[in-house]
Amino acid sequence: MMSNRIVIAAIALAGALLAGPALAAEEGGGHSTPHIDRVDWSFAGIFGTYDEHQLQRGFQVYREVCASCHSARLFAFRNLSEEGGPGFSEAQVRALAAEYQVPDDSADGETRAAIPADRWPSPYPSDQAARDANGGALPPDFSVLAKARGVSDPFPTWAFNYFTAYQEGGVDYIHALLTGYEEAPEGFDLQPGQYYNEVYPGHAISMPPPLVDGVVDYADAEAGGAEVPETVEQYSRDVSAFMMWLAEPHLASRKAAGFRVILFLVLFAGLMYATKSRIWKGIEH
Amino acid sequence: MDFPTPKNLNYFWTFGAILVMCLGIQIITGIVLAMHYTPNIAMAFDSVEHIRRDVNGGRIIQAVHAVGASMFFAALYIHIFRGLYFGSYKAPREILWILGVIIFILTMATAFMGYILPWGQMSFWGATVITNIFSAVPIVGESLQVLLRGGFAVGNPTLNRFFSLHYLLPFIIAAVVALHIWALHVPGNNNPIGVEVKSKRDTVPFHPYYTMKDMFAMVVFLIPFAWFVFFAPDILGHPDNYIQANSQVTPEHIVPEWYLLPFYTILRAIDFNVLFIDSKLGGVIAMAGSMLLLVVLPWLDRSPVRSGNFRPLFRWFYWLFVINFIGLTYLGAQPAEGIYTLLAKICVAYYFIYFLVILPLLSRIETPKPLPTSISESVLKKAHA
Known part of the structure; x- marks a missing residue:
């Protein structure tokens, strides 16, 4: 009887303590944004890993479209050939890096061709220069942007997020943002240089719609990859996936380690329980 | 190791050992992180990302440290609420309890300072809000605030001194934990029925019985810990902290980490002036009071019966207190507007009424169930x- 009560109390307390952080985290980013559809990402869930082809396509979108305004200061060329990423070969990365000039005080003319160890060169020399070129708005750095955005789920959806390990709020938001450009509704006051976006907080965004159908000619298809549509929807998925990888380049190895660790802990706990039971055998408690 | 321990302890009594493990994990991972971290406002944010991206094993060590803070508090709250239910604060364990309250407050301070170090938006604005609290202290408030910040606003000196203190405090916590365990060894453990040990038949030696049980519980505790570290390392944090601190842009809502939310709600709930005390000072008094009240708890609850199992009335108020505390946590994450401010006031009121009115009164009017003799x-x- 006593132990029943303890079990009930334990469940209640455990539930309560789990609910605490859950309730707290409900207040995610993107507070005043409308409902954001969840995309079926290949890297979602505990078994999820990146799709190499998607990352290569996303990288191409970033390189040809986004990179003209958005920096990615923590992104190194060498990351592109690391395991679990877009899967470029080291030779490809070396050739790619050589196409870019990076600042270097010790080189002639203060710039030189990049090597794989270099970081991705920023499009502007300073934040102020970036603002001047963009009508006062600062294009955010892409390095961890996919983790710097979130969606707030209504009750009780968020409670399940702890058990499904839902970590894709940021990319869901970015995908929704890139596909969320619309005509401003009647009477909505837009300043010059602003555009109406359904999911952007306040709806007035300074970034012009960056993607149009056909703007990027996917190299992956030519190289024998699967034929993918060259549409805004596809581009925004691919570049969002790429941004997730930028923010979390070692996601696959992290999850793989997690399986090994948890399997070990479960087996170890079983052995510990057996030992504990053996020791306590015959002691009424 | 032959410390005689009541043989009827349930699994809630394993959280003491779990907390020692948590402190150990935080200290070890923290020392390694400090080898790679740079406490400078221009470099702190990138240095944390450098640890996660470029340092061997860094992403696991960093995630263990960040998730570890949440797990530490989860265990800490279970440990405290276990003490509240089973009356572990009552004589002769007052010193043990007070040392525990000191550990709790020191741990909150340490966790808060640790959260500043990644220098994200929530770090910066959390530091701004919390250091602002100190300016409410009469007469010395302004000087105290400047001393804490190392200037008139949160900046590089703030980050440096918080880093220094964040490294120092865990060792002070470890010292108080040693006192806490010493204070436990004098009267011995409380137990789920709250009846003191009468004879040797009531106890078993700590080793191997409880060493084994505690180790089993630690391993089980590491399973959800690992779940968060490897599968959802960011779910307990706030996305805004992946934006580098910017004194020019205020986040829409400034929210502390979940484990500080109940006290944040108490701080914010006082939005009215009481006589010569303005709302700001009132909030600070309420928040400080809510923690200091725990110190005198042994003298507020005069019931001679320790365990809630034998206190039919107490149990109702206790579980309401637990729900209320979760309510305080929830409200801390909500904007201070509309219905939330009213709910916050009700929850804060119950928090204080529970300690100041209900517990003293219950000990007079309640008829406890008969206690087992041993x-x-x-x-x-x-x-x-």
């Missing part, structure tokens, strides 16, 4: 039931 008797009855 631990052995209760254990044997359970075995035959």
Whole structure:
């Protein structure tokens, strides 16, 4: 009887303590944004890993479209050939890096061709220069942007997020943002240089719609990859996936380690329980 | 190791050992992180990302440290609420309890300072809000605030001194933990029926019985810990902290980490002036009071019966207190507007009424259920039931 009560109390307390952080985290980013559809990402869930082809396509979108305004200061060329990423070969990365000039005080003319160890060169020399070129708005750095955005789920959806390990709020938001450009509704006051976006907080965004159908000619298809549509929807998925990888380049190895660790802990706990039971055998408690 | 321990302890009594493990994990991972971290406002944010991206094993060490803070507090709250239910604060364990309250407050301070170090938006604005609190202290408030910040606003000196203190405080916590364990060894453990140990038959030696049970519980505790570290390392944090601190842009809502939310709600709930005390100072008094109240708890609850199992009335108020505390946590994450401010006031009121009115009153009016004469008797009855 006593132990029943303890079990009930334990469940209640455990539930309560789990609910605490859950309730707290409900207040995610993107507070005043409308409902954001969840995309079926290949890297979602505990078994999820990146799709190499998607990352290569996303990288191409970033390189040809986004990179003209958005920096990615923590992104190194060498990351592109690391395991679990877009899967470029080291030779490809070396050739790619050589196409870019990076600042270097010790080189002639203060710039030189990049090597794989270099970081991705920023499009502007300073934040102020970036603002001047963009009508006062600062294009955010892409390095961890996919983790710097979130969606707030209504009750009780968020409670399940702890058990499904839902970590894709940021990319869901970015995908929704890139596909969320619309005509401003009647009477909505837009300043010059602003555009109406359904999911952007306040709806007035300074970034012009960056993607149009056909703007990027996917190299992956030519190289024998699967034929993918060259549409805004596809581009925004691919570049969002790429941004997730930028923010979390070692996601696959992290999850793989997690399986090994948890399997070990479960087996170890079983052995510990057996030992504990053996020791306590015959002691009424 | 032959410390005689009541043989009827349930699994809630394993959280003490779990907390020692948590402190150990935080200190070890923290020392390694400090080898790679740069406490400078221009470099702190990138240096944390450098640890996660470029340092061997860094992403696991960093995630263990960040998730570890949440797990530490989860265990800490279970440990405290266990003490509240089973009356572990009552004589002769007042010193043990007070040392525990000191550890709790020191841990909150340490966790808060640790959260500043990644220098994200929530770090910066959290530091701004919390250091602002100190300016409410009469007469010395302004100087105190400047001393804490190392200037008139949160900046590089703030980050440096918080880093220094964040490194120092865990060792002070470890020292108080040593005192806490010493203070435990004088009167011995409380137990789920709250009846003191009467004879040797009531106890078993700590080793191997409780060393083994505690180690088993630690391993089980590491399973959800690992779940968060490897599968959802960011879910307990706030996305805004992946934006580098910017004194020019205020986040829409400034929210502390979940484990500080109940006290943040108490701080914010006082939005009215009381006589010569303005709302700001009132909030600070309420928040400080809510923690200091725990110190005098042994003298507020005069009921001679320790365990909530034998206190039919107490149990109702206790579980309401637990729900209320979760309510305080929830409200801390909500904007201070509309219905939330009213709910916050109700929850804060119950928090104080529970300690100041209900517990003293209950000890007078409640008729406890008959207590077993000894631990052995209760254990044997359970075995035959």
